[in-house]
Amino acid sequence: MSKSGVRPLSDMAQKMGPLLGLIILVLIVSILNPSFLAPLNILNLLRQVAINALIAYGMTFVILTGGIDLSVGSILALSSALMAGMMVSGIDPILAILIGCLLGALMGAVNGLLITKGKMAPFIATLATMTIYRGLTLTYTDGNPITGLGDDYMFQLFGRGYFLGIPVPAVTMIIAFVVLWVILHKTTFGRYTYAIGGNEKAAWISGIKVTKVKIMVYSLAGLLSALAGAILTSRLNSAQPTAGESYELDAIAAVVLGGTSLAGGRGLIIGTLIGALIIGILNNGLNLLGVSSFFQMVVKGIVIVIAVLLDRKKAA
Amino acid sequence: MQVEMQDIHKAFGKNQVLTGVHFELLPGEIHALMGENGAGKSTLMNILTGLHQADRGTILINGKERSFSSPKEAEQNGMAFIHQELNVWPGMTVLENLFLGRELKNGFGFLKMKEMKALAKEQFERLDVDIPLEQEAGLCSVGQQQMIEIAKALMVNAEVIIMDEPTAALTDREIAKLFEVIETLRKQGVSIVYISHRMEEIFTICDRITVMRDGQTVDTTKIADTTFDEVVKKMVGRELKDRFPARAASLGEVALEVRNFTRKGAFENISFSVRAGEIVGVSGLMGAGRTEIMRAIFGLDRMDSGELYRNGKKIKVHSPGEAVKHGIGLITEDRKDEGLILDFSIRHNIALPNVEGLSSKGFIDGKEEQQFVEDLIKRLTIKTESAETSAGNLSGGNQQKVVLAKWIGTNPDVLILDEPTRGVDVGAKREIYALMNELTDRGVAIVMVSSELPEVLGMSDRVIVIHEGKLSGELSREEATQEKIMTLATGGE
Numbered sequence: 001m002s003k004s005g006v007r008p009l010s011d012m013a014q015k016m017g018p019l020l021g022l023i024i025l026v027l028i029v030s031i032l033n034p035s036f037l038a039p040l041n042i043l044n045l046l047r048q049v050a051i052n053a054l055i056a057y058g059m060t061f062v063i064l065t066g067g068i069d070l071s072v073g074s075i076l077a078l079s080s081a082l083m084a085g086m087m088v089s090g091i092d093p094i095l096a097i098l099i100g101c102l103l104g105a106l107m108g109a110v111n112g113l114l115i116t117k118g119k120m121a122p123f124i125a126t127l128a129t130m131t132i133y134r135g136l137t138l139t140y141t142d143g144n145p146i147t148g149l150g151d152d153y154m155f156q157l158f159g160r161g162y163f164l165g166i167p168v169p170a171v172t173m174i175i176a177f178v179v180l181w182v183i184l185h186k187t188t189f190g191r192y193t194y195a196i197g198g199n200e201k202a203a204w205i206s207g208i209k210v211t212k213v214k215i216m217v218y219s220l221a222g223l224l225s226a227l228a229g230a231i232l233t234s235r236l237n238s239a240q241p242t243a244g245e246s247y248e249l250d251a252i253a254a255v256v257l258g259g260t261s262l263a264g265g266r267g268l269i270i271g272t273l274i275g276a277l278i279i280g281i282l283n284n285g286l287n288l289l290g291v292s293s294f295f296q297m298v299v300k301g302i303v304i305v306i307a308v309l310l311d312r313k314k315a316a
Numbered sequence: 317m318q319v320e321m322q323d324i325h326k327a328f329g330k331n332q333v334l335t336g337v338h339f340e341l342l343p344g345e346i347h348a349l350m351g352e353n354g355a356g357k358s359t360l361m362n363i364l365t366g367l368h369q370a371d372r373g374t375i376l377i378n379g380k381e382r383s384f385s386s387p388k389e390a391e392q393n394g395m396a397f398i399h400q401e402l403n404v405w406p407g408m409t410v411l412e413n414l415f416l417g418r419e420l421k422n423g424f425g426f427l428k429m430k431e432m433k434a435l436a437k438e439q440f441e442r443l444d445v446d447i448p449l450e451q452e453a454g455l456c457s458v459g460q461q462q463m464i465e466i467a468k469a470l471m472v473n474a475e476v477i478i479m480d481e482p483t484a485a486l487t488d489r490e491i492a493k494l495f496e497v498i499e500t501l502r503k504q505g506v507s508i509v510y511i512s513h514r515m516e517e518i519f520t521i522c523d524r525i526t527v528m529r530d531g532q533t534v535d536t537t538k539i540a541d542t543t544f545d546e547v548v549k550k551m552v553g554r555e556l557k558d559r560f561p562a563r564a565a566s567l568g569e570v571a572l573e574v575r576n577f578t579r580k581g582a583f584e585n586i587s588f589s590v591r592a593g594e595i596v597g598v599s600g601l602m603g604a605g606r607t608e609i610m611r612a613i614f615g616l617d618r619m620d621s622g623e624l625y626r627n628g629k630k631i632k633v634h635s636p637g638e639a640v641k642h643g644i645g646l647i648t649e650d651r652k653d654e655g656l657i658l659d660f661s662i663r664h665n666i667a668l669p670n671v672e673g674l675s676s677k678g679f680i681d682g683k684e685e686q687q688f689v690e691d692l693i694k695r696l697t698i699k700t701e702s703a704e705t706s707a708g709n710l711s712g713g714n715q716q717k718v719v720l721a722k723w724i725g726t727n728p729d730v731l732i733l734d735e736p737t738r739g740v741d742v743g744a745k746r747e748i749y750a751l752m753n754e755l756t757d758r759g760v761a762i763v764m765v766s767s768e769l770p771e772v773l774g775m776s777d778r779v780i781v782i783h784e785g786k787l788s789g790e791l792s793r794e795e796a797t798q799e800k801i802m803t804l805a806t807g808g809e
Contacts, residue, residue: 187679191668207641
């Protein structure tokens with residue numbers, strides 16, 4: 001961030017901790033099962049990670065303001081269903097995806113409005129909209145998957161294709177990372193996001209339009225969830241009414257593993273990418289090692305606990 | 317109970333707060349404790365009631381040396397301290413509040429409701445007040461809440477009750493009731509230490525008065541033997557040395573005018589103006605409504621009615637963002653909570669209200685920002701190794717300079733400073749004063765709220781005084797004296 005070359009130590013630790021964890025994890029998994037490092041597996045891994053990473057990017061902005069968004073999974077499902085519905089009715093798939101993403105942003109904006117204008121706690125507001133958006137998805141789909149989305153090449157590419165040998169979802173994840181990194185660190189919007197989480201009152205007194213920034217942040221989270229929904233829709237070639245359930249937890253876990261403080265104001269989006277990779281590797285690696293999917297949950301939970309405990313130690 | 321505090325010394329870190337204070341309290345007397353903010357009244361009482369320990373000195377209670385290691389211990393020995401901020405749990409009933417932490421229980425651990433109710437009734441009867449015991453305390457008026465606290469104190473058989481600004485939030489009728497209760501208590505032999513800034517009250521109900529100044533006792537006299545003016549003189553009686561840089565103001569047009577600002581319960585009909593290049597000092601006691609007025613000007617708090625004019629044009633300010641657009645800056649009294657983002661670097665803090673100007677199309681120009689911040693750090697002589705140091709790691713004076721830098725960076729035409737030198741050491745104070753002069757030389761209009769009279773007198777071209785939410789007077793630089801300001805601030809004639 002700094003151009004003067006002087007970087008606070010805490011900033012370095014914030015960045016290095018998650019990276020170190022990632023490296024250690026890669027070492028352990030690849031020693032236990034060398035096939036982990038096979039190019040095909042790595043590419044597969046990146047594709048798996050993409051959806052969670054995109055949602056977690058949005059979650060990073062939200063958590064940086066000191067908020068939380070539990071509705072991301074439901075937004076993913078609702079926008080996915082709406083996109084699929086549009087495609088079935090003959091709208092161009094790419095246009096459907098664009099409109100779906102805008103609708104996702106709108107759903108996020110509703111969260112933002114409830115939190116700012118409605119003065120609701122983010123946890124409660126998004127808990128409510130999580131239920132509402134899920135209910136709307138089930139109502140709209142009547143509880144059944146939406147299929148018959150056609151065979152548009154571009155649409156299929158979105159979730160299943162490759163670009164220069166890299167899965168398109170992974171490419172999307174990387175492009176989104178670069179764009180969001182620039183937004184977070186090089187724009188006034190990014191600066192205000194940090195400022196609101198650091199001290200909302202002081203930010204407001206400094207003349208920052210806190211309401212506007214927060215609504216934008218939640219809209220961004222909604223937009224990214226819808227984008228993740230588009231990838232999932234393409235990959236499954238259908239919209240599933242139960243898609244994205246409990247995705248908010250993986251996203252929050254990625255953000256926390258990346259060293260971002262739930263209290264707001266502190267954190268880095270690179271950390272979130274690393275956090276998403278850690279969770280992806282845990283899933284992938286534990287599968288390779290033949291750990292039952294039930295016990296995988298235990299391991300994931302333990303990793304989160306350890307990461308946060310180490311973080312506390314560092315802070316103290 | 318007779319209390320005698322002899323030669324009490326107390327320092328917090330390097331800051332000597334009390335130096336050889338004497339204080340004596342007789343049984344059944346109402347004893348006023350007066351002094352400017354920061355004179356050491358609260359510290360002295362906190363030592364008596366066990367919150368702080370004296371570095372040196374003795375406390376005699378009924379002639380025996382004693383000291384309390386905690387407020388709890390003091391309470392068990394008959395001392396109660398009723399703070400300005402009342403300790404009432406709003407969600408609990410009056411009865412639950414009265415017995416909080418010392419509920420009566422039977423052998424099975426169940427509450428003995430009947431006994432508690434009877435006891436509570438008895439206390440309220442003793443005070444001759446009538447508050448429904450089952451009512452939520454939060455629904456009681458402030459006056460009633462105070463009675464709850466007094467009853468609570470009596471229930472532990474307090475023989476000494478210390479009241480810190482007890483009437484600050486009371487209506488006239490509630491004050492009358494409080495005085496009745498105090499009178500009743502006196503008759504029952506309870507001693508009361510009455511800390512207040514309100515002269516009228518002190519001269520109405522107190523028997524004796526002790527005046528403190530700069531951590532020392534000036535003296536103790538009978539109320540009957542003294543006057544308003546004498547007390548004021550004792551409170552402020554220090555000379556103005558050359559703590560302030562010389563000021564030569566050249567005044568321009570009226571930059572900001574406030575007309576008839578009113579918010580029920582906070583301030584009423586406030587009108588004043590400030591010219592370009594002028595410093596208007598705003599004086600008054602704590603809780604008089606000064607801060608509230610400033611926050612309303614800046615759009616930080618709402619107001620009921622009133623008009624604001626900038627350079628003669630009427631403007632409306634509903635949020636700080638709008639105030640900033642109109643060239644107004646506010647430095648609040650609470651720099652840690654409202655002025656700074658402590659986790660942020662100096663650079664990010666200073667840039668915060670300025671970042672829009674340092675960016676194009678939303679993208680921040682890093683080089684320009686760096687330069688901008690470096691310039692302000694130099695200009696305000698902020699002592700730091702780097703602009704990347706987080707604000708939380710700076711000393712009070714340097715933190716205040718960062719807040720100032722932040723606002724000076726916005727090039728305001730009007731700057732409102734609320735307690736600009738609170739918690740700032742003498743050296744940094746002078747630098748801040750010099751900076752204020754530099755700003756007014758450039759035509760900035762400054763409104764300065766300050767509880768330090770010497771500061772008000774040393775820096776202001778004009779002084780307005782607020783008393784209980786109303787403008788009680790305006791004094792020119794030539795007219796203003798500590799005595800005159802104090803008289804206006806305490807509602808005297």
